[in-house]
Amino acid sequence: MTSFLIRDVQVFTGEDTIPNGYVHVSDGKIKAVGPMSAIPELSIPTHSRPGHTLLPGLIDAHIHADMANPTALPQALRFGVTTVCEMHNELANVVKLRKQAREPDTAAYKTAGQAATIENGWPIPVITAHDKSAETAAEIAKWPKLSCREDVVEYLDWMEAEMQPDYIKLMHESGTSMGWPLAKPSVGLQRIIVDEASKRGHLTVAHATSLQDTLEVLEAGVHGLTHTICDQPPTQELVDAYKRRNAWVNPTLATMGSLTGEGRELQDRFAHDPRVKGLIDESAVHNLCNCMGFAAQHGKVEYAYESVRMLKEAGVDILCGSDAAGPAVGTAFGLSMHQELYVYVHKIGMTPAEALRSATSLVAKRFKFADRGRLAEGLNADLLLVEGDPLADINATLNIRGVWREGRMCSVHQGKLEE
Incomplete structure (x- = not known):
């Protein structure tokens, strides 16, 4: 399985919110989650998605x-x-x-x-x-x-x-x-x-x-x-x-x-x-x-x-x-x-x-x-990326731009990630 990084995104961990953060995925698991101020330097595929929110699946x-x-x-x-x-x-x-x-x-x-x-x-x-x-x-x-x-x-x-x-x-x-x-x-x-x-x-x-x-x-x-x-x-x-x-x-x-x-x-x-x-x-x-x-x-x-x-x-x-x-x-x-x-x-x-x-x-x-439901180190990389802010408007959950189960992206949404 591949590694990738989603950055410049609001992160809702399932419990708390990081206004401008990143999530690092490796081999189907979440490797790291944090604010952009602490993002590591990595040579892996990276998706910058300002104006979007990343949630647990x-x-x-x-x-x-x-x-x-x-x-x-x-x-x-x-x-x-x-x-x-x-x-x-x-x-x-x-x-x-x-x-x-x-x-x-x-x-x-x-x-x-x-x-x-x-x-x-x-x-x-x-x-x-x-x-x-x-x-x-x-x-x-x-x-x-x-x-x-x-x-x-x-x-x-x-x-x-x-x-x-x-x-x-x-x-x-x-x-x-x-x-x-x-x-x-x-x-x-x-x-x-x-x-x-x-x-x-x-x-x-x-x-x-x-x-x-x-x-x-x-x-x-x-x-x-x-x-x-x-x-x-x-x-x-x-x-x-x-x-x-x-x-x-x-x-x-x-x-x-x-x-x-x-x-x-x-x-x-x-x-x-x-x-x-x-x-x-x-x-x-x-x-x-x-x-x-x-x-x-x-x-x-x-x-x-x-x-x-x-x-x-x-x-x-x-x-x-x-x-x-x-x-x-x-x-x-x-x-x-x-x-x-x-x-x-x-x-x-x-x-x-x-x-x-x-x-x-x-x-x-x-x-x-114990292995899902939150964006935290060691848990399954089950992710939902939406455009906008569902923490302000719950209706934004349908603005789906990417879905990953255990780090594998749902093929229906692959084109939307690069839009």
Whole structure:
């Protein structure tokens, strides 16, 4: 691998800002970061980019590359997402995606593997409502269905042997936000999953979209939630539950807007932003311009926004993730992360720096990814170069001029670096 230097650039390290600095990359790692006053003399390829900002590659804390979607990892990288965290997939798809992630021009891949499910529990009803094929039914029939500690131990043994998961995903969905009465695991079963997973050193994360479901799964002891609530206004009890467990939330607010049907205007704006032309195809544009609407009658996106405002004010960590998925209309791999950052600043009241931390260093910290998420010596050279200053205007994150994963530049942006 080659070495190169990016200089005369504002550097956001994932934690702090260097107004006029440089980053030295060597063999896929960051060799040095600092102010221009301390730049070393090196005879290597050098790019001077005044008026630009260099950031850590974004980490999307929540995607679903269903059916080993071949678009997910390349499209994510084109939008500056250098790592994706998948939250549920079958073994065959995980194997394919890990192979894809070893190819150039793809994001790095982290996964929960097969989520912990129960008979007829989430996401089985929503999948079978839209896909009644024999193939899908046969695949779901093979999913582990948990009901007791023995099942949980067997499930985790299988996961470790076959999937090597980066974290364990729990499903705790009653259907309240959507008006669907769904089978939901008991809090006791969820406690067993958390307990057994923790014994093995696994981080546990959970799906929940209603207030009561969230309170219950936090009581079970999970480390973080992969959605926020949208069924009713947030309460102090919710804040207290997060604080008591030192849990984080990945609220997926752009997806919540699609779920309630209220996000269409913003989705359309991002889908037709001239800066995304050439980075997504027309089918992806069409997908982003529609809403799921499952919670249109029973939820409001403002409840989701207010819950994050309250949690942020209380010091709860907010992680950025899109919940982008092939069949989930209203989302687009990579691009939805930029919409999420926009919402954090303009609807939640985060500063741009807080929003950018939520998509870089904070995700890495809470998921214990020690080799990424910051621009620091010895870490992966996962970089995003944008024109302008996203620390002043978060919308500048889409002014993409270069993306590197482990020091290798995404080929789509190679010409832009020299413009």
